Amino acid sequence: MKTTIRALTAATALVALFQALPAAADDSDPVYNNDFRVGLYSVFYHTSGDDLQGPYVPAGVNFKADNLETLYVGYVRSLPANLQVEVALGYPPLSKVEGKGLATVGSVPYNGQVVSSARWLSPTVLLEYVFLSPDSKLRPFIGAGVNYTSFYDRNQTAAGDAATGGPTKVSLSSSVGPAGTVGATYKFTSHWHLNMSYSITRVNSHVELDTAGVLRTTEIKFGPQALVVSGGYSF
């Protein structure tokens, strides 16, 4: 809820900004094919995964990712026939992972504890169909594409170390998965516009925890859904 309110606040602020800009769009405005966008990426995870497997792991040790917000940067290239290609990128956010399942592992608190963090590089390439004519102020779009996600700066917290039994090397395999999006663009001027979109991406990763040479693994489906509010500049 907090994230949604922030996204809507950002959208309101962007609308106010664009309304303050001169020269509203009209039929005589030129149409540009390149478009840079900057905005707010609100990511909602719908994590599901197998319980952690491996030596000395009790049944019921699982994880979930905390929702987060980060900077959205996108490039959109218009194509013929109302098509466009979007390359969407977020500033790699620090994603926190909480323990889920058992209240304690042995006597170590687990459920709800932030056990690890990682940064994501998660570019998505989308082919989108844009409805209505290029002259329209409001143009909805729908798209599908491919996401690549890579994780880095993977760190386990002290609470995570306590649960796994010591300092732990965290490995997450990179993910390639489909992505889908729906959204709309509202044009203020021939150059400036406001965009909102909601996208769903499949990000699955093989997770391996190495604690003192003892390996524990699981498969996590992060299931991120993202609300993007951005301002764009066409040229």
Place this chain on the structure above:
Amino acid sequence: MSKSPRSLGYIRTLSVVLSAALLAACGDSSPTSTVSNSTSPGTLAVDPPLRIASLSASALASELSASASGAQLLEVTGAPTCGVDFYYIKFWTQGGAKETTESSGALMVPTGGAGCSGARPIVLYAHGTNANQALNIANITDTTNTEGVLIAAMFAAQGYIVVAPNYAGYDISTLGYHPFLNASQQSGEMMDILTAARTALPGTLSSATSDSGKLFITGYSEGGHVAMATERAMLAAKATVTAAAPMSGPYALEAFGDAIFYGDVDIGSTEFAPLLVNSYQHAYSNVYSAPTDVFSTTYAATAATQLPSTTPIDTLFEEGLLPELALFDSATPVVDIPGETALSAALTAQLAVPTINPANPQTAIFALGFGSPYLVTNDYRISYAVDAATNPDGAVPTPTAGVPLAAKAPTQGLRLDLYTNDMRTGWAPTVPTLLCGGDADPTVFFSVNTGTMKAYWSTLVTAGLVQILDVGETPTSTAGFGPIQGAFLTSQAELLAYYQTSAGGGLSLAAATAAVVENYHTNVAPFCALAARSFFDTVLLGS
């Protein structure tokens, strides 16, 4: 619609940004433990070690109370007063022939308030014979790890740091055999894990607990021998030993071996013999030229190398890979040594299946060790017995003054190896030492081992420094170890009654009695461990 040629430039720029970000994605993870490059004995191989589990005192009590056996153990140990962190130590040591090998074990660290953290004494513990090659005494999550649970509840949960090896040949060790009852190797390995554990402790998640420098050594059965050998080795090295409590161990190995080869076969002998032969053959290369020298053709192909095994020993019995009881041939040998008519006749009589004497319940156990198919050949038995008869041990078959080892080194390979690893080496404890056992032990005979050491040390040790406790003896006092003796005898009576209930199998009195005898050696363990803890507590108070 304009198409700016500059757009390609922007795409290129974006590609560069993307590539840079992808390179950034190569950033590494938080590190895990460091793996040592050194393989010197005593080196901690993985630092810090893995903490397998962390249990508070209440969680440990709860876990134990959840099973009948755990609840019974708690009645002996008392309720935990400390939490326990269980660490899995990997360290470098040497095998029986000085081979470099990695081994593993447990570091159990008490946690909590006063008496559980800060500077705490260490109990260095040696476990009993275990046929399971995958044994990991640190793995408290393994319900078959009963000895790990025992030492956790008895010592760690009462404020002692516990260090215990799995032994070379077990768990991660790639040695390929276990140096069973090899005093030099096993005492060396005990000192190696102690060094490694002391290195590890400050870097663990339980660093609020530290080593006080007080060291107590104990162990059960095989581990009783290991504990005594370690006490001897550490005292010889002038290392600090605060006190020791070897329990139910085969200390007087030559005497014990002679008793068995003469016909007093113990329960468990068909498990111990392959381990012993394999160990000494690797260390000394003098037990056999070919396995058929020792083992009958039924078992020779596998017996020499199959223990410890990842296959349960009961399965080995069921599949006919080892005899369950028959150490020796029930068709006992006729000894015919040219020119030695009297000796031949005496040995022929000595090697016969023991006559069951109702006045001595153990004679029925001895007789169980004879059958067919059998493990050890008659020829090998004769070669051993001839050596024993011509160069007799001072304790078996007839005790002589001072119960010394054989007057000169035996010539028969296995007997020489037992002689080499016997604890009667002119050495006696110089720190408080308790030898605990049960006088009716059918697995490691009490009188031949503990009794022999008591007699051997009687003139060598400072009065009062060594105490002997027979938990099977009727207590004569409510003080000292009297309550422990009383509790053991009560537990035996309760067990006898339990085996006759439907929950206990509904056995007849005779079968229930046999079951009690069969489990006697195991059942002594918690009571002797309680005596050891009580002994250590007393020594601590006085130090």
